Amino acid sequence: MELNLVGEEKSSRHLEQLLLDLETTGWAKVDNFIDQKLLFSLLELFKNELSNDSFESAAVGVDWRNRLDKGIRHSQVSWIEDWHSVSELQQLKNLFDGYLEVLNSHFYMSLKRYESQLAFYPQGGYYKKHLDQIKGRNNRQVTMVLYLNECEEGGELVVYDRDDKMKVASTIKPLAARCVIFFSSQIYHEVLPTFSPRFSLTTWFRDDLDGIRIEF
Numbered sequence: 001m002e003l004n005l006v007g008e009e010k011s012s013r014h015l016e017q018l019l020l021d022l023e024t025t026g027w028a029k030v031d032n033f034i035d036q037k038l039l040f041s042l043l044e045l046f047k048n049e050l051s052n053d054s055f056e057s058a059a060v061g062v063d064w065r066n067r068l069d070k071g072i073r074h075s076q077v078s079w080i081e082d083w084h085s086v087s088e089l090q091q092l093k094n095l096f097d098g099y100l101e102v103l104n105s106h107f108y109m110s111l112k113r114y115e116s117q118l119a120f121y122p123q124g125g126y127y128k129k130h131l132d133q134i135k136g137r138n139n140r141q142v143t144m145v146l147y148l149n150e151c152e153e154g155g156e157l158v159v160y161d162r163d164d165k166m167k168v169a170s171t172i173k174p175l176a177a178r179c180v181i182f183f184s185s186q187i188y189h190e191v192l193p194t195f196s197p198r199f200s201l202t203t204w205f206r207d208d209l210d211g212i213r214i215e216f
């Protein structure tokens, strides 16, 4: 197993813990997932995107245009299309490439790629309880959410128990550089209404080579 993803002793211990938690509970949380400098520039980039209006209203279901449902989700999203456009995204790509390898070797998975979506939840934004896999479409295997700003009030991620989807396993504050990872087919989760602006990047590791991008 490759443990030296970020090249530091501390990081490999974090990674070991993450894999252990993921294995035993289906989800894991890790703080300081990226350093302050990268965090700061990503957030800047992200805010720029938002002011340039390249966000779409987040949609629900396969055909987002027809199934846009404000009752389930209220946020704005933008897909990352070009990982080579700026060095910050390239750095993130290196990190995610490493995770894909580690997840494959540790869990005997056959993840082949990932897709990432920036999300902005304005004040009052939320995302009701859901699973990241649509029945019959099993290509999203692992979800990784990286929080990019200090969301001061509300906007917690509620993670439900793998074996009892009515039971709350944890209520997680979206703190800057915090990352939550879980098996997409197993963990129900929900974003509580936020009272402060909330920026995050959700990445789905998939086991198909290509296919339609599913919105929800």
Ligand code: OGA
Pocket: 119, 127, 132, 145, 156, 157, 189, 190, 191, 200, 202, 216
């Ligand atoms: C999602 C999601 C959780 C979060 O994008 O599917 O559930 O905390 N995000 O942003």
Ligand code: MN
Pocket: 130, 131, 132, 189
């Ligand atoms: Mn989700």
